[in-house]
Amino acid sequence: MRRIHAFEFEDLPWFPKNLRNYGTDFLQFGANAFDMYKEVTPLLLKGVQSSINHTVIDIASGGGGGLVKLSEHLKSRVQNLRIILSDYYPNIAAFKTTKAKQPDIFEYIDYSVDARNIPPHLQGFRTLFLSFHHFRPKDAKAILQNAVDNKQAIGIFEAQQRDFKNLIQRLFSPIAVLLMTPFIKPFTFDRLLFTYLIPIIPLFVLWDGIISVLRTYTVSELEQMIGEVRNYTLFDWEVGVAKGSSNDVLYLLAVPLK
Numbered sequence: 001m002r003r004i005h006a007f008e009f010e011d012l013p014w015f016p017k018n019l020r021n022y023g024t025d026f027l028q029f030g031a032n033a034f035d036m037y038k039e040v041t042p043l044l045l046k047g048v049q050s051s052i053n054h055t056v057i058d059i060a061s062g063g064g065g066g067l068v069k070l071s072e073h074l075k076s077r078v079q080n081l082r083i084i085l086s087d088y089y090p091n092i093a094a095f096k097t098t099k100a101k102q103p104d105i106f107e108y109i110d111y112s113v114d115a116r117n118i119p120p121h122l123q124g125f126r127t128l129f130l131s132f133h134h135f136r137p138k139d140a141k142a143i144l145q146n147a148v149d150n151k152q153a154i155g156i157f158e159a160q161q162r163d164f165k166n167l168i169q170r171l172f173s174p175i176a177v178l179l180m181t182p183f184i185k186p187f188t189f190d191r192l193l194f195t196y197l198i199p200i201i202p203l204f205v206l207w208d209g210i211i212s213v214l215r216t217y218t219v220s221e222l223e224q225m226i227g228e229v230r231n232y233t234l235f236d237w238e239v240g241v242a243k244g245s246s247n248d249v250l251y252l253l254a255v256p257l258k
Contacts, residue, residue, distance in 0.1 A: 031066030055124030
């Protein structure tokens with residue numbers, strides 16, 4: 001299946017901020033409720049332990065992804081674990097909700113952070129959950145290059161692959177939105193309005209979900225991209241698919257060589 005980089009609503013600057021946030025809230029809720037990334041915990045552990053300060057710099061966080069659940073898997077094995085949430089369009093309400101759940105672990109950045117050019121003072125293991133597909137090949141490679149240039153480990157995790165199975169699964173996402181919305185915090189009346197009475201959220205989640213699958217890079221495409229990164233031999237690279245009971249996770253992990 002050829003990669004198609006069509007538009008996603010949440011990437012559009014003019015798309016209403018509240019609707020974008022409701023979409024990322026849904027993704028965060030689902031990721032944590034179903035512990036979608038638990039299979040990559042060993043990879044995360046390797047990345048975090050490679051950083052001197054045991055800090056995760058989460059890039060393109062959306063609503064926080066599945067990091068609440070993942071932090072539970074990591075904190076017993078990583079002393080002084082810190083997770084810093086960031087995004088080009090930061091969902092501050094979701095960041096605050098996540099921080100409130102585990103204030104000793106989570107922090108967030110309230111200004112826009114460009115994944116292609118992370119501020120040098122943000123030192124730690126960089127992660128991208130269900131977000132790398134948003135970037136065209138040139139920008140995706142720039143994200144990897146920036147990590148290598150700054151000698152920072154990076155982990156990319158996509159809870160999907162570019163195939164017909166995942167496309168079919170996305171057709172049921174509006175039903176998931178309808179079922180999960182009453183349990184998503186914080187509660188707002190317009191979230192209910194744009195889910196049930198004027199179903200903009202289920203429809204835009206459906207569209208963005210389908211396009212996300214079509215945008216997702218394959219293992220071979222990621223391997224080719226790595227080969228185009230300057231000084232890539234200074235890092236140890238792993239690319240593959242972690243098989244899970246509920247879903248598989250496509251991953252790329254890069255750790256500086258000692």
